[in-house]
Amino acid sequence: MGGETVQFLGALAAVVALVAITYVLGFRLSGRISSIEEAAELFRLAPGGFEPASIALDEKGEAAIARDGVGRIALLIQHGSQFVVRELPDGTPIRAVEGRLEIEPVPAARLRIGDDAGDWATTDIDANSG
Amino acid sequence: MPFDPVAIAIPVFVVLILAELLWLRRKGERHGYEWRDTGTSLAIGLGSTVAGALTGGVTAALLVWLHTLSPLSIGWAWWAWPLCFVLDDLAYYVFHRSAHRVRWFWASHVNHHSSQHYNLSTALRQSWTGFFALSFVFRMPLALIGFEPGMILVCAGLNLVYQFWIHTEAVKRMPPWFEAVMNTPSHHRVHHAVNPRYLDRNFAGALIIWDRLFGTFAPEDDTDRIRYGIVSQLGTFNVFYAVFHEWIAIARDMWRAPWRHKLSYLLRAPGWSHDGSRETSDLIRERWQRTQKDRHGS
Structure with a gap:
């Protein structure tokens, strides 16, 4: 095995070890938004600008x-x-189901917002009654 | 290259990342790193060493060739070393500013900014496509001036090694004299920020004097929490997407654009669009400044 291959394998082993150590040390927390103010600050960073008028x-x-x-x-x-901001295309169906919002094109978005969920639904009333 | 500062520094990088991890854990700041983000950073760093090994010889050969064309031969005099380092740092500033202002160069550099974290592992998100983007041309004038190619490469390596330690939130401020002359963690946090006031600021490599001289310096404001990353955050830890996404986006934009605008998608600032549907850093800053005026009524 050539010197460069050994060097590469050594570096690869170091990468795997560092990632494992990062995991074991507990650096695997999920992001949490602490307040409406923090959410507003993050929304304002959206590409093209986004000034939130209402937030849930x-x-x-x-x-x-x-x-x-x-x-x-x-x-x-x-x-x-961390969080990323994504603007939904016009007409994106948003369903309110038992206090939860379901946004089909963005399955990663899990929003449980309780009684206000209906205010955010964009599909018809029947679909949102569940 | 017989003496490669980067190769020598890699074990030190690993030790310092470990030290930063332990320090953050002791402080209870578990958001300072994220294991998948770290994996992406380190994998990109590893890939960049492979890219460097594949293309470094061509860069060195070009420097040697240009050096033979130079009417001057500065040689290996002791005073040439600091002079070469300073001029190489100026060349880095010009490269780095171009890498943020010209989409072609940005496509190669963007992966360095693609993490939403700011820690020592972020420093290792180095380019895979720098050679393809012709980023090496910025250092070529040094060989034409008459500096030894080996000296230029060592200075470039030392510059890269210097920039490692400034990718941290662990150091708040260095002594004022140091902050005035050198690039520091504080100055470079500003550079990695997506807060509108900070976009396209602090391009320095080792010496912050270039930003102060050319009007691109912005100090860190402790009252404005820095958010890191890029304007359109990737939202993925996929290494290949992080490395190639902007090249793919350029190809898509050029394919769709009218003929007279195609080259602009390559050569104008990131965020430029022929129909005004997107924003460059300058436009984002202008919009933010308007909003600030409206809010504060001045």
Whole structure:
């Protein structure tokens, strides 16, 4: 085996070891949004700008949904211990089911917002009655 | 290259990452690292060493060839070392500024900014496609001036090694004299921020003087929490997506654009679009400044 191959395998072993140590040391927390204010700050970083007019926070702070002044809707989705903001295309179906929002194109978005869920639904009333 | 500072420094990098992990755990700051994010950073770093091994010889050969064309031969005099380091750092500043202002170069550099974390492992998210993007051209003038190719490569390596330690939140501020001259964790946190006020600021490698000189310096404001990453956060830990996504996006944009705008998608600033549907860093900052004025009524 050549010197460069040995060097590469050594580096690869170090990478695996460091990732394992990071995991074992507990650096595997999921992101939590602590407040509406924090969610608003994150929504404002959306590409193209997004000034939230109303925000609903997931009960555990694992996601958030917001509507701006012109009716656009955006989500904060967990990405490890951080969040990414995603604006939903116009007409994206949002179903309210037992206090939970289901957004088909974004299955990663799990939003349990309780009684207000119906306010965010975009599908017809029958579909949202469950 | 007989003396490669980066190769020598790698074990030190590993030890310092371990030290930062233990320090954060002791402080109870479990959001400082995320194991999958760390995996992505380290895998990109490992891949970049492979890319460097495959293309480094060509870069060195080009430097040697250009050096033979130079009317000057500075040689290995002791005073040439600090001079070469400073001029190489200026070349790095020009490269780095271009890497944020020209989409072609950004496509190669973006993976360095793709983590939403800021820790020592982030430093290792180095480019795989820098050679393809012709990033090496920025250092070529040094060989034409007459600096020895070996000296240029060692200075470039030392510059890269210097930049490792500034990727941390563990160090708040260095002494004022140091902050005035050198690139520091504080200055570089600003560079990795997506907060509108900080976009495209602090391009320095080792010396922050270039940003102060050319009007691209922004100090860190402790009242504004920094959010790291890129304007359109990736939302994935996929190594290959992180490395190649901007190249793919350029190809898609050029394919769809009218003929007269195709090259602009390659050469204009990241975020530029022919129909104004997207925002460059300058436009994001202008929008933010308007919002601030509206909020504070001034």
